[in-house]
Amino acid sequence: MRQRRPPLLMLVSLVSLAMMSLGIFLACSGASDGRGAEPPEEPGEGGPDGGFDTEVLFGLDVRPANPTCVAPPRPLAPAGATLERAYPELSFTQPVFALQAPGDSRRIYVVERGGRVRVFALSVTPVTSSVFIDLSGQVNMEHDETGLLGMAFHPNFATNGQVFLSYVGNNAMGGLRSYIVRYRSADGGATLDPASAESVLEQDQPFSFHNGGHLAFGPDGFLYFAFGDGGGRVDPSRKAQNPNELFGKMLRLDVDSARPYAIPPGNPYATTGGRKEIYASGFRNPWRWSFDRATGALWLGDVGEKLLEEINRVELGGNYGWSVLEGSECVRGAGCDTAGLTPPVAAYGRAEGISVTGGYVYRGTAVPALVGKYVFGDFGAGRVWTLPGDAVPDGGAKPELLFTTTLAISSFAEMNDGELLVVDFAGGGLHRLVASLPAAPGSDAFPTHLSATGCADPLDVKRPAVGLIPYGVNAPLWSDGAQKERFIGVPDGTSMSVGPEGVLEAPPGTVAVKTFMVGGRLVETRLFMRHPDGVWAGYTYEWNDAGTDAVLLETGKVKTVGTQTWTFPSRGECMQCHTAAARFLLGLEVAQLNRDFEYPGARVASQLGTLAHIGVLTLPSGVDQFPRMPAYDGPEPVEARARAYLHVNCAVCHRPNGLGRGELDLRYSTSVPAMKVCGVAPQYGELGIAGALLIAPGAPSKSVLSRRMHSLSTSRMPPLATAILDTEGTTLVDGWITSMPVCPAEL
Incomplete structure (x- = not known):
């Protein structure tokens, strides 16, 4: 039978304290395949020829106590603000927007991508919502970026009952088509009458993405609407720069002077060549924009292609660059004509986020530190930033990180009192922006060294803390050939369970630990923590050259390790992979863990069975009922x-x-x-x-x-x-x- 090498590290447990004499930090058992996973073991392998006990049922007899490797509270937000779940009894299905009717703060309306608008009253603690209108039979839900996308109340809603909805549905030929439709409420905002529909504007869509879709009334009383460039890589037909196309444009319509609309006389092409509806041009995929209620300034988030996300201050007749520029970078190679193009107020790259969500200039009173600041976020990274409310294009404004969340931020919502909500697309909740408390005198700061996290042996930081449990996966992530060792720390008295799609649900306080080694050299340890408030966050520690400790990185970093380049992810990049859609805990899913593993003392046993036996994992059925992910070099097809x-x-x-x-x-x-x-x-x-x-x-x-x-x-x-x-x-x-x-x- 095939011989195994002795384990590099013997995990401390109640029955194996003496086995800690070998190893480097977080080195799991078994031979590494250079991809960061141990080779799968066949059940029953070992015995007299291999020197292993074939009667072992579990890799650990008892659960090791975990007194130290427990996620602490999140690092305090320096800007004096945080989020709390608003209306915790309410949850929505893929919400994309929320708003209130002008002058009426009794209700909140929530737009769901599937075609429904739901409404709930605020007179008592909200526990249920009702349907305001249901267009689920009209919207197209076959694509990720189609559906019901926007809603706006007419400024005179109290007297005319008009509401405007924006959605993507099908045209007569079965293709995609964007619609702006006017409806009326006959009962003061309790419901919206589908039979009252009046088409305002329609536009066929060549692709299923970059639809834009947001609409709102400006201080001038006109209806504003933004189209994306229509889709395709790098705006293939260059629609965003074509004045004869509505794609990639901000439109301005007078919906009161004529049906379906009239052209405001100040529009750039109102009397000359070009589409008369256009207000501004040069956008890729405007995703949420707003007017500052104090100044009237129009702020817009424009989703980037490959490099940069933009925040723009939009003015009449402005051209914001796409697809000549992405942020400040030429789109089609070095050198491009930027004459007449307005640069963004601010831009950020892929180390910080991946899909901007425009927000609002905060004009509420609950968070004094934010008054007058523009608050915006990122759908992919769950991060929220601020910019000065008086920032101007190319003024050198730098986004200031407010906090990081695990939310898929589809929108911000401004209430009538100026307070802001954050809309979570994946989780379905509404979250309120509130003031955060200052740190208590003498409170501990977030650990800046791995040795201070409680996840390393205080006597030898290369070794794990006593409560960490090693694990391996069937199919590892490619990490430039690095060797990887994985551990999980679960708070005492709690356990994990099997969640949707077989991904483990971990209790607050859980820490997943992964260390990377290149050529035997310790390079990086990542801690992925579920903090006491339930929020997941990732932290990267860089090992020093001596291998005596690792230092917390505040941002991403690239450096040469041996003969290769190594990239340390930023916290924003961590959350681009560890998303709500992916259930956060990558690799910790039953199909990946369903394998034999070599535990301390050369004990080979089922991982799932062992975790269940020691009480770290609650399984709904026997191990043989779970799927198994094949190894890349396994016998499967x-x-x-x-x-x-x-x-x-x-x-x-x-x-x-x-x-x-x-x-x-x-x-x-x-x-x-x-x-x-x-x-x-x-x-x-x-x-x-x-x-x-x-x-x-x-x-x-x-x-x-x-x-x-x-x-x-x-x-x-x-x-x-x-x-x-x-x-x-x-x-x-x-x-x-x-x-x-x-x-x-x-x-």
């Missing part, structure tokens, strides 16, 4: 192994409600036809491949999915924290594509 690779390395973003572009669903549990990848034409560029498909059966060279995996340019996938090609992974996926004679069909 190439399709299964390749799909496991895509699940681990790609599906964190490419899944329903994920951050990946397009409509791919690369989760292992998704059937091949439902993955929307085989035989599908790419929407974000063909990468120079004539007749390219995302997967062309039998032809990796004509498959965009393969080309992106082989690339280290800005078109590469995955886009973060890799600088070395995964040749084994690309060979595996190419082998699957080659083996496909045709695209499989659903049974």
